Amino acid sequence: MGEFELIDKYFKFSSHAQGVSVGVGDDCALLAPTPGMQWAVSTDMLVEGRHFFADVDPFTLGQKSLAVNLSDLAATGAMPRGFTLSLSLPSVQEPWLAQFSKGLQDLSHRFGCPLVGGDTTRGPLCIGITVMGEVPSGQALLRSGAKAGDDLYVSGTLGDARAALLALQGELRLEPGVLSTIRHRLEAPTPRLSLGQRLRGLASAAMDLSDGLSGDLAKMMKASGTRAQLQTNWIGQSPAISPSLQTLDFETRLSLVASGGDDYELLFASPPGARAAIEALGAELQLSLTRVGEVMASSGALELDKINSGLVVFLDAHQQVLELKAQSFDHFS
Amino acid sequence: MGEFELIDKYFKFSSHAQGVSVGVGDDCALLAPTPGMQWAVSTDMLVEGRHFFADVDPFTLGQKSLAVNLSDLAATGAMPRGFTLSLSLPSVQEPWLAQFSKGLQDLSHRFGCPLVGGDTTRGPLCIGITVMGEVPSGQALLRSGAKAGDDLYVSGTLGDARAALLALQGELRLEPGVLSTIRHRLEAPTPRLSLGQRLRGLASAAMDLSDGLSGDLAKMMKASGTRAQLQTNWIGQSPAISPSLQTLDFETRLSLVASGGDDYELLFASPPGARAAIEALGAELQLSLTRVGEVMASSGALELDKINSGLVVFLDAHQQVLELKAQSFDHFS
Numbered sequence: 001m002g003e004f005e006l007i008d009k010y011f012k013f014s015s016h017a018q019g020v021s022v023g024v025g026d027d028c029a030l031l032a033p034t035p036g037m038q039w040a041v042s043t044d045m046l047v048e049g050r051h052f053f054a055d056v057d058p059f060t061l062g063q064k065s066l067a068v069n070l071s072d073l074a075a076t077g078a079m080p081r082g083f084t085l086s087l088s089l090p091s092v093q094e095p096w097l098a099q100f101s102k103g104l105q106d107l108s109h110r111f112g113c114p115l116v117g118g119d120t121t122r123g124p125l126c127i128g129i130t131v132m133g134e135v136p137s138g139q140a141l142l143r144s145g146a147k148a149g150d151d152l153y154v155s156g157t158l159g160d161a162r163a164a165l166l167a168l169q170g171e172l173r174l175e176p177g178v179l180s181t182i183r184h185r186l187e188a189p190t191p192r193l194s195l196g197q198r199l200r201g202l203a204s205a206a207m208d209l210s211d212g213l214s215g216d217l218a219k220m221m222k223a224s225g226t227r228a229q230l231q232t233n234w235i236g237q238s239p240a241i242s243p244s245l246q247t248l249d250f251e252t253r254l255s256l257v258a259s260g261g262d263d264y265e266l267l268f269a270s271p272p273g274a275r276a277a278i279e280a281l282g283a284e285l286q287l288s289l290t291r292v293g294e295v296m297a298s299s300g301a302l303e304l305d306k307i308n309s310g311l312v313v314f315l316d317a318h319q320q321v322l323e324l325k326a327q328s329f330d331h332f333s
Numbered sequence: 334m335g336e337f338e339l340i341d342k343y344f345k346f347s348s349h350a351q352g353v354s355v356g357v358g359d360d361c362a363l364l365a366p367t368p369g370m371q372w373a374v375s376t377d378m379l380v381e382g383r384h385f386f387a388d389v390d391p392f393t394l395g396q397k398s399l400a401v402n403l404s405d406l407a408a409t410g411a412m413p414r415g416f417t418l419s420l421s422l423p424s425v426q427e428p429w430l431a432q433f434s435k436g437l438q439d440l441s442h443r444f445g446c447p448l449v450g451g452d453t454t455r456g457p458l459c460i461g462i463t464v465m466g467e468v469p470s471g472q473a474l475l476r477s478g479a480k481a482g483d484d485l486y487v488s489g490t491l492g493d494a495r496a497a498l499l500a501l502q503g504e505l506r507l508e509p510g511v512l513s514t515i516r517h518r519l520e521a522p523t524p525r526l527s528l529g530q531r532l533r534g535l536a537s538a539a540m541d542l543s544d545g546l547s548g549d550l551a552k553m554m555k556a557s558g559t560r561a562q563l564q565t566n567w568i569g570q571s572p573a574i575s576p577s578l579q580t581l582d583f584e585t586r587l588s589l590v591a592s593g594g595d596d597y598e599l600l601f602a603s604p605p606g607a608r609a610a611i612e613a614l615g616a617e618l619q620l621s622l623t624r625v626g627e628v629m630a631s632s633g634a635l636e637l638d639k640i641n642s643g644l645v646v647f648l649d650a651h652q653q654v655l656e657l658k659a660q661s662f663d664h665f666s
Contacts, residue, residue, distance in 0.1 A: 004552075021371060021473075022473070022475060026409070026475055026476050026540075027375060027408040027539075027540050028374055028375045028405050028406060028411060028466070028473070029373070029375070030373055030409075030473050031372045031374065032371055032372070033370075033371075037366075038354060038366075039363070039364045039365070039366050039372065039465075040362070041362045041363075041450055042360060042361045042417075043419050043463060045456075045461055047421050047454055047457070048456075049456070073360075073361060075360035076360050076363075078361060085376070086377065086378035086463075088378055088380050088459060116374060117376055118376060119376050119378050121380055122380075123378075123382070123383050123457070124456070124459065126378070126457065126459045128378055128461030130417050130419075130461075130463035132372075132374065132465075133361070137365065140354075140355070140361070142355060143359050143360070144359075207360050219337075223359070
């Protein structure tokens with residue numbers, strides 16, 4: 001099967017999407033931006049052996065590839081408009097491609113994000129996706145808006161993806177049945193698009209959690225010129241921890257939550273006056289929104305060259321700083 | 334060096350670009366579309382061993398990675414607005430990264446296309462770029478607009494890149510000095526952005542030549558529901574062939590021109606009434622625009638499942654059809 005036949009067969013599923021004048025097949029896709037909106041763009045590359053195992057289910061891989069990109073749009077409060085796909089493949093395996101395409105299509109249809117262009121080539125298995133979305137001008141949620149006194153919230157549950165990864169690698173022992181209930185959080189996370197859009201005007205800052213709470217929060221604090229205190233009481237029994245992980249000891253849960261990574265939940269800051277609105281929003285979206293800490297004023301000179309130094313501290317039950325070596329997951333360290 | 338330090342050091346060169354509200358560093362980049370314009374998007378992935386040699390000069394690789402993407406904007410008649418970069422690297426080699434970044438920067442500045450977002454990860458050397466541009470609504474040049482009776486033109490010179498590649502691989506012997514004069518056409522092609530923008534309103538169809546004239550023209554004819562006759566007299570001594578390749582025999586030149594690939598010149602169709610305007614445009618841009626053939630009405634049922642069957646014929650000096658096995662370069666055949 002040739003490159004062009006392959007594209008026709010597996011990657012033209014959005015050819016009649018609304019708002020797409022020209023899709024897959026011409027030199028460029030053409031989209032009509034909505035007046036009054038800013039264009040939001042994000043890109044992510046997933047590489048075999050690094051972001052997924054060679055034997056991963058191609059359907060869930062298709063879902064995850066698009067999900068992690070849509071998660072960036074969610075963090076900005078944007079509505080999806082379309083995505084491009086660059087795919088490098090060692091060989092053409094039709095059953096694999098059919099499933100991968102179906103997984104992409106599933107997310108694409110569920111979140112209204114058509115595939116508008118792409119490129120396929122032979123090479124190591126490597127998936128590059130760029131998503132584009134729109135957000136009303138000036139209303140995008142940024143990392144840099146957090147203010148001293150703001151609450152800090154996380155959506156959903158944290159640590160599941162890393163726990164599943166460690167269990168699959170034989171490095172963490174889970175009770176029977178637990179892996180099967182959390183595995184989908186590693187393989188097919190849900191982008192929090194509705195939440196992100198609803199947080200516009202409510203949150204002062206937001207980002208998606210891809211590299212672990214501790215490191216990601218430090219990035220938000222660095223961008224905002226603030227620091228953060230995180231409570232740890234919620235790392236006990238709380239909606240932010242999957243029930244199936246609550247049997248793990250505290251240290252393990254803390255480590256999964258602080259530096260697990262791959263959560264694809266939203267972290268956001270909001271003024272205390274927004275608490276009732278946020279509670280109502282969580283109830284409406286049927287998504288747990290857990291208050292996990294507080295934004296503090298930057299205390300003078302910060303060592304800004306070290307991402308996490310002093311920007312984020314975890315407090316124990318007695319409000320004492322917990323010693324923690326948790327760092328953001330860094331692809332090159 | 335960590336991922337974030339690497340991004341700060343080498344990939345934040347566009348942080349103050351005009352029209353970019355938020356660039357590299359947040360979850361999404363934010364750009365303000367210009368009212369009345371459509372958004373044009375294209376993506377390409379370059380893989381080591383497939384699109385470039387491991388020992389390629391990283392400066393020219395940076396240039397080429399962006400150039401081949403800008404070439405797609407050129408073919409649509411769009412003005413660049415920004416690009417995203419996904420980079421998978423086996424390891425962090427600072428001298429390599431510094432040069433690669435400089436090559437990207439060079440093209441970025443020369444053509445006004447800021448780097449607005451990206452992703453880096455460890456993996457096989459793989460470069461994914463998505464470019465975005467703008468074109469006045471309804472004025473984009475498409476592949477599907479060619480009409481029977483239109484002239485067919487190519488810009489610049491064809492076959493240089495393939496000749497250079499074959500010479501580097503030891504499969505083509507060139508006169509001394511020739512390789513050094515055509516090698517830059519393989520390693521750092523020039524995107525024809527000014528030409529593309531000036532062809533709006535003049536050309537009925539356009540595309541960029543990346544896979545070879547014969548196959549690419551067949552794609553345009555398929556999209557337009559037409560077929561094409563190409564003369565071969567211009568494959569002799571003409572501005573469409575580099576002087577340094579004019580010493581090669583006719584068959585070799587024809588093969589380089591018809592199926593060489595990697596030309597990154599524009600192919601376009603335009604009504605005969607536009608000839609004077611096109612001649613003047615070439616003179617103004619100091620770029621050869623060579624009339625190479627003619628669009629014909631589709632003669633009944635075409636075997637559209639075979640890309641090139643009957644859609645494109647080359648004629649010899651006596652207007653007889655030349656037998657030619659030239660096909661578009663296909664990454665999976």
